[in-house]
Amino acid sequence: MNKTYFFLVVIVLFQGCKSDLINDNDLIETKTNSITEEYLTKLSSVVDNDSLVELVSYYDNKLQGRLSDEEESGYYSKLGVILYQHAMLEKADSNFFIAQQAFAKLGDSSSVSHMRMNRAAMNEMGGNYEKAVTIYLEVIDFFSRKRDSMQLANSYSNLGVAYEEMELAEKSIDYHKKALELRLAIKDTINTAYSFNNIGVVFMEVVKNKDSALYYYQKAYKIFEDKKALYESSTVSNNIGHIHLESNNLEEVEQYFAYSYKIYDSLNNEQGRAEILRSYGQLYFAQGKDNEAIEALKKSLSLNEKSGNQKEILEINRILSKIYIAAGDYPKAIQKMQIMNRIKDSILDIEKQKAIADMETKYQVKEKNKTIEVLRLEEELNVKRIRNQTVLIFLLTVIFGLIVLVLIFRSRQNKLKHKQLRLELQNYLLRIDEMQTEIEKKDDCNMFSEDKFKEFELSEREIEVLKLISQGFKNAEIAEKLFVSQNTIKTHIKNIYVKLDVKNRVEALKRVDIV
Numbered sequence: 001m002n003k004t005y006f007f008l009v010v011i012v013l014f015q016g017c018k019s020d021l022i023n024d025n026d027l028i029e030t031k032t033n034s035i036t037e038e039y040l041t042k043l044s045s046v047v048d049n050d051s052l053v054e055l056v057s058y059y060d061n062k063l064q065g066r067l068s069d070e071e072e073s074g075y076y077s078k079l080g081v082i083l084y085q086h087a088m089l090e091k092a093d094s095n096f097f098i099a100q101q102a103f104a105k106l107g108d109s110s111s112v113s114h115m116r117m118n119r120a121a122m123n124e125m126g127g128n129y130e131k132a133v134t135i136y137l138e139v140i141d142f143f144s145r146k147r148d149s150m151q152l153a154n155s156y157s158n159l160g161v162a163y164e165e166m167e168l169a170e171k172s173i174d175y176h177k178k179a180l181e182l183r184l185a186i187k188d189t190i191n192t193a194y195s196f197n198n199i200g201v202v203f204m205e206v207v208k209n210k211d212s213a214l215y216y217y218q219k220a221y222k223i224f225e226d227k228k229a230l231y232e233s234s235t236v237s238n239n240i241g242h243i244h245l246e247s248n249n250l251e252e253v254e255q256y257f258a259y260s261y262k263i264y265d266s267l268n269n270e271q272g273r274a275e276i277l278r279s280y281g282q283l284y285f286a287q288g289k290d291n292e293a294i295e296a297l298k299k300s301l302s303l304n305e306k307s308g309n310q311k312e313i314l315e316i317n318r319i320l321s322k323i324y325i326a327a328g329d330y331p332k333a334i335q336k337m338q339i340m341n342r343i344k345d346s347i348l349d350i351e352k353q354k355a356i357a358d359m360e361t362k363y364q365v366k367e368k369n370k371t372i373e374v375l376r377l378e379e380e381l382n383v384k385r386i387r388n389q390t391v392l393i394f395l396l397t398v399i400f401g402l403i404v405l406v407l408i409f410r411s412r413q414n415k416l417k418h419k420q421l422r423l424e425l426q427n428y429l430l431r432i433d434e435m436q437t438e439i440e441k442k443d444d445c446n447m448f449s450e451d452k453f454k455e456f457e458l459s460e461r462e463i464e465v466l467k468l469i470s471q472g473f474k475n476a477e478i479a480e481k482l483f484v485s486q487n488t489i490k491t492h493i494k495n496i497y498v499k500l501d502v503k504n505r506v507e508a509l510k511r512v513d514i515v
Contacts, residue, residue, distance in 0.1 A: 036063070036075040043082050052086060073102035073111070080118060093122040113142040117151075120158065129162045136162065153182035153191065160198060167485060169206040173199060193223035197236060204243070205483060214243050234263035234272065238279060245283060253283050274303035278316055285319070290327055294320065311480075314343045341432050344472075424474065431472040452512040456499045465492045466512065469505055 039059045046052040056079065067075060077099035083092035100115035120135035136159040143152040160175035180195035200216035203209045217240050224233035241256030257279050264272030277300035284293035297316050304312040321336035381392045453463050461482075468478045475493070479486045497503065500511040 036067070036071060039063075040075065040078050040082070043079065049086055049088060052083075053088075053091070056083075056091075069102045069105045073099050073106065073108075075099075076102065077111075077115065077118075084118075084122065089122045089126040093119050093126075096122065109142070110146070113139050116142075117155065117158075124158065124162050124165075127165075129166050132162045133159060133166075149182050149186050150188065153179045153186075153188070156182065157191075157195060157198065160202075164198075164202050164206060165485070167206050167488065169202055172202045172206070176202065189223060190227060190229060193220045193227070193229070193232070196220035196223070197232075200239075204239075210243050210247065214240065217243070230263045230267060231269070231272075234260040234267075237263075238276060241279065241283075245279075245286060248286070250283065250287060257283065270303055271307060271309070274300045274307070274309075274312065277303070278312070278319070281316075281319060285323055290323055293323055297323075310343055310346065314340055315481075317343070344428075344477075428472055428474070456512065458496065458499060458512075462492050462496050462499070465489060466496055466508065469493070470509055 043052065043055060043059070046055060063075070076095045080092045080095035080099060083089075083095060096115045096118045100112055100119070103111040103115060116135050116139050120132045120139065123129070123135065124132035136155055140152065140155045140159065143155055156175045156179035160172045160179060163169075163172035163175065166172075176195055176199045180192065180199070183192040183195055196216045197220035200213045200220065203216065204213035207213075217236055221233055221236040221240060223229075224236060237256045238260040241253045241260070244250075244252040244256065257276055260279075261273065261276040264276060277296045281293045281297035281300065284290075284296060297320055301313060301316045301320075304316065317336045317340045321333045321340070324330070324333035324336065381388055458466065464482070465478060468481065473481070475486050475489045479489045482489070493505075496508055500508050502508045502511050
């Protein structure tokens, strides 16, 4: 499965659930006093994330104990939106939770459910699907009792997306169909198209049923086209074209690619043009038109270099190297592989920095939550006075012990993760050196023994995973390329080890004569 197809499916999925996951204008906001409004205005103007975190902490200290429940609900719900806009999902979730508690004290059950919806969206986008599912089920129960069809449909759709990410196809399709039924009943046409599309995504991504995926994509495409939803219709059109490309229905492919390119061009969408040009490159390559394929891919590469889309640049160079190898132009193929290696090194370094930043963020969120809990206990102590003094001391002792344990655990975990990152980087660089050495030694481009694959009865997907392993990709990268979860990749690798009777990747590659 080519990367363009899956990448666009993800885009369609996000568009399809865009109104369901979170809408900045729909997030609950209430009036606050002039001080909090001034703080929120200043926070909204901050661009840098580090500066934003520092300023949020500063304002939290200044506002500590000064806000009423109504002011607290308004301030932290708005602050959650700002943090979401900066992609700081865990911090946004934490602030939505504070607002949720404040709304609960006010007895505003509707706002409580909206805060839960926002929190579920944060966890879903952050990959914490089990927590998102738990919250969505609570929200669904509320909107069911309230008989709010639109919000109930949105909740069903979001839950379907979460189950799709967890690769629970049956549950995902069931909730997407519930959302579809409600949207049809209330004649919510555009969101009906999103539901059709989301069901198609599940059939394509999880069930691997191209015919069913095509059926639902075409329903979504017709609605988007009729409603002149240009971006959505062009994106779905590209998806349909890739299904036909996979099925080798080359005559059907070009009309869908042509439509998508025309729309992206009319919208002056550079990224869309880049994606379709890459799609054309894959089509021309499948048709045996190598020169046309190279020309289209070079145009796509140029557009992606302007936007700095490193992952797209990496994928295009991979396709170009494949074309050059097929054409016997090994020097150009090696040149493209060297470019790929440089980009992979750059991406690896960025991901390592992100992993460190994520660990720091998680620690800060935990510490903030603990501080909030201590303040709440102190407030109860003032009300209950002497009767609860013993309980408070006990709780503070437990919290202090937990903080010490968390610090010890985080310290050990950080050391292990740093060590693991260094080992993975060393292994990756060694693998690149081995690949480059073998490419220089051999003129024969067939690096794989198909007889070995048949001998050990490896499936097509296992062969694909094994080939990606031989190219030096990690589990996360393989999962991203195949647009499946890391757990699925781990399962494939485990099955490969069993079939080949080996214990690690190096033995597996030697076993099937992958050089």
